[in-house]
């Protein structure tokens with residue numbers, strides 16, 4: 001399996017275009033001091049802006065907080081929610097807590113791999129889905145559970161999971177046109 005550092009190398013070439021780093025400086029300014037102890041909340045805020053942690057933003061943090069790449073990646077590797085590549089439009093969080101696992105969460109993961117070619121940690125080629133595993137989502141009674149974006153899905157099975165994922169599209173459906181009624 002690719003490491004997060006290997007993935008960032010791949011991402012760098014895809015990140016040729018300049019990104020606006022002003023939000024990173026604003027985030028740094030919002031903390032009382034430029035201290036490495038704020039690294040985790042800073043990374044979370046940076047990710048909230050870009051949906052992942054662009055390498056150029058990481059470089060700014062390294063310079064300003066005077067920390068090494070190894071230190072930043074030590075933190076990023078520890079928190080699965082911190083992403084160094086741009087995720088798909090929807091992040092699937094498949095619960096791998098005990099109740100969900102014994103009810104076949106790994107079989108659902110296999111089915112997703114079979115259908116979309118992604119293992120946990122991967123994004124499919126079309127950038128529609130990023131698959132992640134999660135610890136208990138807090139609703140074991142409805143195991144197996146998954147979140148897709150902001151939507152919660154319970155008592156899923158392999159077939160059902162593929163069926164529900166089919167409802168998520170890259171393009172949002174155009175708003176339904178309502179016929180205008182005019183009186184003469």
Ligand code: FES
Pocket residue numbers: 095096097098099100101135136137138139140141143144145
């Ligand atoms: S173990 Fe999956 S919701 Fe608790």
